[in-house]
Amino acid sequence: MTKKTSALAAALLLTSAGTALAADPIRIGVVTPLSGTYAPIGQQVRWGLELAAKQVNDKGGIAGRPVELLFEDEEANPAVAVQKAEKLFQVAKVDFLTGTVNSGSTLAVGQVAERNDRLLATTVSFADSITTDKCSPNVFRVNARAGQQSAALAEWLNKEKPKSKVFFLGPDYEMGRSTVAAFKQAATDKGASDAGEVFAPLDSKDYTQYFGQLRASRPAVIYTSVAGNDTVRLLTQLEEYGLLRNLTVVGASGTVTSQNIGAIGKAAEGFVTGVGYSPEIGTPENKAFVDAFRAAYKTDPDLYGADSFGLIHFYKAAVEKAGTTATAALRDAMRGIQWQTPQGTKTMRGGDHQAVQEMYAVQVTDGKFRIVGTVPGEAAIGQDLCTKF
């Protein structure tokens, strides 16, 4: 346990001493990357959870018990994550686990949860497999999965540019290919046509070699799932070749982010993606959340921070419904439960443990993401493909 959390827990114990003098804290283990490439995501997870835990504890905790968070660094490495998860389950005796970021860690830690008969929820991993073919009775997901993101984008595309020709450009590795395949499926189901696809190696310096094929197929829309500096090069090269005129660029949620939007500059203008959260959401709940987050951490929450914040409320609602933290009863309570998040009300689908939530299409306007469309949860969720339970 870090000094910060112990201080927090101590403060909570003091403030809630009136209502729950003898109550044991509810311990939530957080296995998240605090060092390495994914540290910025882990930081958002931590802030979201700490903010929610503080607010919940100020109001008397969960069923009269204060929430205590125990953090462990998983280094975005499943082999480290399982070890840390086991430590939290076996030594710290946590009641619940969350925080895993990369889907490999979530899947591996989910198995640890299964073997320890405890429950786990991810607030970040978006690989479809976690709640489809590799679903687990002990794993829940409170954030939107990749399928929901591409469904939301396809929905927006169908509304704004129906039956358009779409060209697909992905990075040439397993995840890049699967995101392109998923969006192509979602878009063609809605009536878009396939103008061709190309896969460029990761870290490509020169995308112009694909521009001939791109122009020849005369698409109205280009979909891309490249990320990081690859997006910078792709979009600036498209701009330099004048190909962005009359072309709508859409992409995966990680394609244009706050990290690379500055480097892309005006070539990012008009880019559209589907996401599960945006700080721009105009509801009073979200405004209150964003204000509290900014006040505490001097920065905007992103979707990881918001979904992690929502997780504490998910757990609170489930424990109060079940009246216990025991695994079997809590699992039953979590299935079908509705809870409040900055994005509004979410519903946990019982069949595959996937949260159903409103999705958003966001567009870059003047260097900032603006919400340009909302897709109701039911339209984006897709089929329940989990057969394990």
Next chain:
Amino acid sequence: MRDVMLSGRLATRGGGAVRNAVHLLALVFLLLAIAFGVIAWAAGDTFYLRLATEALIFAGLAMSVDILLGYTGLLSLGQALYFGLGAYTSAVVLRDIGPSFWLAMGMTLVLATLAGTLGGFIANRVKGVYFALITFGLAQVVAKVVYNTRELGASDGLIGVPEITIPLGLFTVEAANPAAFFLFVLAFVLLLYAGIAYLMDTPFGRTLTAIRANDRRVPFLGSNPLVYRMLAYVLAANVAALTGALYPMLRGFVSPELMFFHTSGNAVITVIVGGVGTLIGPILGSVLLTALRSVVGTWTEHHLIVIGVLFMLSVILLPKGLIGAIRPWLQHRLTGSETPR
């Protein structure tokens, strides 16, 4: 060949004390490990037993690095390739073919020998820093291939490896039982240790040491250094793969991170901290570093800095590693008069 033996004898006159010192340390380690196992079992512990089991598994990887680095003088920066190969082979066999321990180990042995021979042919064409770079490159290539192969779970890795029962003739060991599996892995790793230690004491091992000292002179002794380097490489590949095969039995999954440089690099650090060319040093080093990582990692998120500083301190203050620091003292105690080498 007789010359090698002769020079070996000359070099290790009083080497009996060296060997005895190291073997005594191995015995002490075994007794301490059994004591730990019994206490942890009596206390009903799961986590620490399984953490110790993992430390022993990574000790196997470190021993494999030590065969190359400490005996043959070859720095491998890609030993995780074979560790991962063993882990994936075992995971696939247990998951998709049948939960048979011996089948998994047999398949691992065959594949590791093939892959080790192939990798050895590529890497042993060069020496020194080029060897290090080639081994590094080979491991990166294979890790990327696994990372992008959907049949092997791609970036997500493979989960759902069953908890197996290991038949050992007279009795069986449940991999799900933390104390039993700990003792099993302890026995497995120490048997590997004993086997390698014996082998390093034979003319074969002496020739490897001769290659480390001066590989140009080895042909004059009538031995082809390339053959011996190949044998050492394949042996090391098998040691890494066989212990790697135990990983999914413990954790129930494999992921491409097991093949990444992170894993290879940690193994080299473990060998250097424990003591290069001692075999028992890497085992002790693995146990110490695993425990340290677990404790420091909970204490602060800046654990990499702490481990890094400790590594630098150990290189500066204990250039021969932990065992290198203890051994002269122990030898002195054993023989009474022997001057430390």
